[in-house]
Amino acid sequence: MSNVVVLDNGGGFIKAGQGGERNPAVVIPNCLYRPLTSKKFLHPTTTFSSSPDDLTSAAIRRPIDRGYLINPDLQRDIWSHLFTSLLHVTPSSSSLLLTEPLFSLPSIQRSTDELVFEDFGFSSLVVADSPSLVHLYETSCRPCGLVSEAQCSLVVDCGFSFTQAAPVFQNITLNYGVKRIDLGGKALTNYLKELVSYRAINVMDETLLMDDVKEKLCFVSLDVERDLQFARKHGKDNLFRCTYVLPDGVTHTKGYVKDPEAAKRHLALTDGASSSEAIETKNETDQLGVMDKTAERKRVDLTKNEFDLTNERFLVPEMIFQPADLGMNEAGLAECIVRAVNACHPYLHPVLYQSIILTGGSTLFPRFVERLEKDLRPLVPDDYQVNITTQEDPILGVWRGGSLLASSPDYELMRVTKAEYEELGSARCRRRFFR
């Protein structure tokens, strides 16, 4: 069997390609969308940020809720488009490596198996969980690093649907140690949407637009109290104020950040000293910008198709670190990691703290790692080192691990063939994947 399709079926994006390659051939949003100009739901062919269409007020249907596949019909639709028009594979002559979240419910597993074997007729299937694939990829990247020598790591996955910390030992996820926070990229986008809709313009229908705003403007604050003080300032002193221009549908169909340079000003704020410098330089530019300002004001009044963000920019990602602020009765990410480690054998604790791997799209917020380190250090015993590794491309990390697994000799042993499925049924085949 040469042909293995590796499919990382995430709640946000589908990452799919041939096993053994470095990058997935196709990355598309895992949804159908319907722009205002269309009556039917359409298949996305690229990521939304790179597609040229007008996506204003597009409606979206997703087959995945909270990370789990709840709408197999919709997923079948999306997959068949993916396999026939994008990947060009024939399922009956290829094998499928599919990622599935941990603790999937039996009913969901059954419908997934039906989808793979009965609707598409794949010749064989391997179901893998994402933490072990990330671990596999990291061990192969750094053959002499600690992760591969100790054969154990703690994979922190901040994905689209949820955030979880999972200890992995010898390529097997220790499922008793997995801890999950029910907050992911989707919740953050929706939260930002709610805030902007209440404070500025109603954007409740503009999920795709707000996704873009979140990716471009949100960042993680290292000191929330201090940053709130800065965000209170007026005019040019305010390093966080940033204007996002909504698409007008005539000259541009994509929203954009009005002043991308200004949006990066917060990065100058590392500690007290540099921040005052930054403000001084701002004062200098202030006088130059007076003319600009009046012009800008006029434009604001005329068009009204833009909004300002200040403290929302860091209060939104802040929710991952302290969900309690939102009224959720859940611990933050740092505590989540500590609990995941504490659920494992004490011998593993020092190694796990030293080999934390961050993956998932929500870790792409600037300063995410620094903040996590800052929150985590006080909670970890003094004599343990804390070492957080980031992946070079956190969205594709899982897929790359899957690609490695598909080309390894173990793959042949792990797979369940269609004949076996027909003979034994879903539940017994699943035991091969330790589920």
Place this chain on the structure above:
Amino acid sequence: MDDDNSNALRRMSTRTRKVAPKMAAALGSSDNRSQAALARLEALENDNAGIEAVEMNDDDEASLDEDDQAYMQKRSKGTKRKTRQAKALENARKAPRSFLELLHEANLESLPPHVPSYLRAAVGPPSSTSRRHFCSVCGFSAKYTCVTCGMRFCSCRCQNIHNDTRCMKFVA
């Protein structure tokens, strides 16, 4: 979003509040507050909820209308009702169920306590009970709580905005 009923020892104001009887009934046991908070959290997991709901309704009505016309021409009332019911049942069966429904169906509570499951993988409540409060209007840290709905605000200005736009708007 803000519910302060978690702390039983919280000192309450002894001032008697003038609340319209209807509103008092709505607030009852502050149950509405927690319900609203839960509804807000649920809403964070929605896709484009408003649009989707409307679209579903449209579909249903369209199909019913067609049926109506067909039945008007041919059949008697008795069979019409039956098929409608059957249709509704069929629709309910076909409609994708939410993850929470599936979760409930899987009955994970019945598993022995040492088996890891979706429910036991949840991280659990935070160790410290203190939480920061942010103004629901402007986002800065909020000192005050709205006496009617329990949301937070930071200043008189924000209170006025809150009262005008958001306060108790969710009960209706």
